[in-house]
Amino acid sequence: MLALAGYPLGQRFRFFDTVEDAVAGQLAELRVGAYDDLEALSHFAEGLELVTYEFENVPVAAARFLAERVPVFPPPQALEAAQDRLVEKTFFQGLGIPTPPFYPVSTRADLLQGVERIGFPCVLKTRTLGYDGKGQEVLRGPQDLERAWTSLGGQPLILEGFVEFERELSVLAVRGRSGELAFYPLVENHHHGGILRKSLAPAPGLSPQLQAQAEDYARQVLERLEYVGVLAIELFEAEGRLMANEMAPRVHNSGHWSLEGAETSQFENHLRAVLGLPLGSTQVRGHAAMLNLIGFQPDFARILEVREAHLHWYGKEVRPGRKVGHVNLRADTWEELGARLRALEDAIA
Amino acid sequence: MLALAGYPLGQRFRFFDTVEDAVAGQLAELRVGAYDDLEALSHFAEGLELVTYEFENVPVAAARFLAERVPVFPPPQALEAAQDRLVEKTFFQGLGIPTPPFYPVSTRADLLQGVERIGFPCVLKTRTLGYDGKGQEVLRGPQDLERAWTSLGGQPLILEGFVEFERELSVLAVRGRSGELAFYPLVENHHHGGILRKSLAPAPGLSPQLQAQAEDYARQVLERLEYVGVLAIELFEAEGRLMANEMAPRVHNSGHWSLEGAETSQFENHLRAVLGLPLGSTQVRGHAAMLNLIGFQPDFARILEVREAHLHWYGKEVRPGRKVGHVNLRADTWEELGARLRALEDAIA
The missing domain is CATH 3.40.50.20 (Rossmann fold)
Known part of the structure; x- marks a missing residue:
């Protein structure tokens, strides 16, 4: 892309x-x-x-x-x-960006100490190479300790508090070589089995305060890292406040809607940034949605019958659980978008 | 593309x-x-x-x-x-689509007879292989006959009446393999030296009647030819009526604005058509403009500083008179588009 x-x-x-x-x-x-x-x-x-x-x-x-x-x-x-969840969360905290509570775990003793500090429920994660929900074990009570340790022990781990968030959001931000900044509106993300399934942009009911908060966090990260390009930060929203979960130093699946949903896509803006060109407008065109195509090849004709559905097929071999494409939708109103989303979900099902 | x-x-x-x-x-x-x-x-x-x-x-x-x-x-x-202007105009007339008056010319005698029928001013054109104003001679009076004949004589020609049109328009139409039809709004085109320089979509002041007239003509052409794909018909508007000038059986320069200016670009719709997939929405997104980049490489950064300017550089070697790229603009209102167009023209100049 x-x-x-x-x-x-x-x-x-x-x-x-x-x-x-x-x-x-x-x-x-x-x-x-x-x-x-x-x-x-x-x-x-x-x-x-x-x-x-x-x-x-x-x-x-x-x-x-x-x-x-x-x-x-x-x-x-x-x-x-x-790349390292411990470094990442420490970095967020150093910038005053709230995160879920966390505790580094190398040994079984660390795990017990971490659970004591954080309490149940919590999540044990590998510090590196985790993605799409892989390398994670949820601990709901003491009965889960043994299973989690057997599954993940022996590598650098992090124990994180399980946040009772209302929803998952992400902010896509861009910084150019001259320091120019641009932000896409916050996106609402729906995961299932640890894999992103659906994004809605802008996030329904998004308040200017929440957007400003996200932009402030993203700005701090971009500037501290002397970043150039598109950066995604995944956030939890709980009681009107944001908490950083993780960041991805690249164009991000939760920004794919921007191909047809924004004035300038995250891909074009990433390139403009790294090439030292002026950034393009990040304005959203009405309301946009993105549905991932995971592990199967749908009937393209049925998808394209849905008004303003745009297919993005990656040309990859289809394998179970593999993201092989996505569909973007756009509409002028939420009501229209909702109706098209239902039609699209039917077409894909 | x-x-x-x-x-x-x-x-x-x-x-x-x-x-x-x-x-x-x-x-x-x-x-x-x-x-x-x-x-x-x-x-x-x-x-x-x-x-x-x-x-x-x-x-x-x-x-x-x-x-x-x-x-x-x-x-x-x-x-x-x-491919043959004589066949093309005869085809239009057979469908009841008005064209400028024309007369086939093979000999000098034909030319004199044609001029007698059509009158000055008129245009002598090669029947085949003309494009971007090449292979044409305007005759304003008898003094131009010799020059025109010397320049073009000896190949199949057509003499056409020089229409005093108010503006040049084009209609981009698509027909799918199942016969499904879609039409983009009429585009206003500005040529200079026979080469398209600028397109505005939809054409300013476009009336539903004019659009309906254009769609009716395009529909007849598409259906008679059992056409599949995108077709462009170039039209003259004079006194609120349309006259067909020529057609191009392909995606067309006057449809390039659709990349960012329409819900579905002419390129995507051409492919949907030939692949037998449902056609996409041809709705225009506000107001769009396209400026061709001809014979020079502009400063990309200056272009991209203009809000909602999108560069389409073709990666061709730059040569005098060669179309090497275009810039698309979009805005919600004509006033905004006009301001951005002026900024863009400054950036390119």
Whole structure:
């Protein structure tokens, strides 16, 4: 999606991935290699103007190695801050951004101490490489301790308080090379089984106060990290207040609605930012929704019969639980959007 | 632009062009060959689901040869009707669609007879292969006869009445494989030196009557040709009436505004049509404008500073008089659009 947004900006692309069948290879030259293959990385960087990434688990060492050769945006320190849940939450707290309570866990003793501090329910998570709900165990009471430890013990962990939030939101923010800032309206996200299923933008009932709060948090993160590009922060809303859950230093699934739902998509704005071009308007066009297509190929014709449904199929092999596309919807009013969303859900079901 | 719109619909592409540096080659496999190289065409068609084109001077023979192997949309008879100005105008008249007066010219005697019938001013044009004002000579009086004949004589020509039109418009229409129809609002086009410079959509002051008239003409053309895909008809408006000038059996420069200005772009709708998918909404989003970038590379940053300016750079080598990109603008009101257009024209100047 970044490349599709980048060709009209006059850009050419070269991709690096660890697997041969990466779909980006359909759009431009694909170099395949391991992230620790310095020779491959070095060849990859040759002749490039800059490097960006859309996967937050790119090893920091690889990003730093590339950054010695070409500009890398977002900067490697953003990857570093986002890859480890403990570092990330400590970073949020250092900026005065509320988070759920947390406790680092390396040993079984740490776990017991953490539970004592935080109380049940709580969630034990791996500090690194978790995504889409993987590497997490919910502890509702003492009976869950053993299962959680057996499942996750032996690696760096973090125990987090289980927040009784009202809803999950995310803020998509952009910072240009000159420091210019732009923010998309807060998005309401619906997960199931730890995977994002649906986003609504702007978040229903969004107040200017909540938006201002989110923008203030995002601004602090962007500026502290000297960030360039699109950043997503996932938030919990509870009693009208926001708490940061995690951040992703890249274009984000909860910003995919912007392809048709905003004046400038997150993909175009990410590229404008890293290229040092002026940022585009983040204004939402009425009301937008995004539905992920996960683990199956729907009937495209049935989807496109829904008014203002736009298909984004990724060209990936369909596998259970894999995000293989999404559908964006747009409408002038919430009522219209609701009706179209129901029609779309029927078409997909 | 068709390919960029097609990837999200799950499509893969193979291109055929007569030149090695065709920009489509940046996006997918490019086969290079002559249009009369049947072996090259035959290899090109192997394994394809269907063929479409975005150049109206593809030889009809090549399209027919391919159509024996795979479905070709728009159908070759549309190319045939559009490639020869005499056939085209006769076709319009056969459907009751008004055109400027015309007279076929093969000899000098025909030219004199034509001038007698039509009167001055008139325009002598080649019947085939004309585009962007090439292959045309305006005759304002008898003194121009010799120059025009020297310049164009010796090939099939057509003499046309020079219409004192108020403005040039175009209608973009789509017909799906099932016969489903959709129409974009009439566009007002501004040419200079025979080349399209600017389009405004919808055409300022557009009345429902004029739109209905244009749609009626387009519908007749689409249905008579059993057309599939996007078709553009260029029209003259004079005294509240429309006259057909020419048609293009393809996505059209005067429809480029639809990328950000319509709910569904002409490129996506062309693909939906040829793929047999439901057509998307052609509703315009407020007011849109398109400015062509011709023969020079502007400062991208200056363009993108203009609110809601979207750059579409084609990645072509810049040459004098060559269309190398365009900029789309959008606004909620005409006043806003006018202000942004002035800012954009300043940025480009």
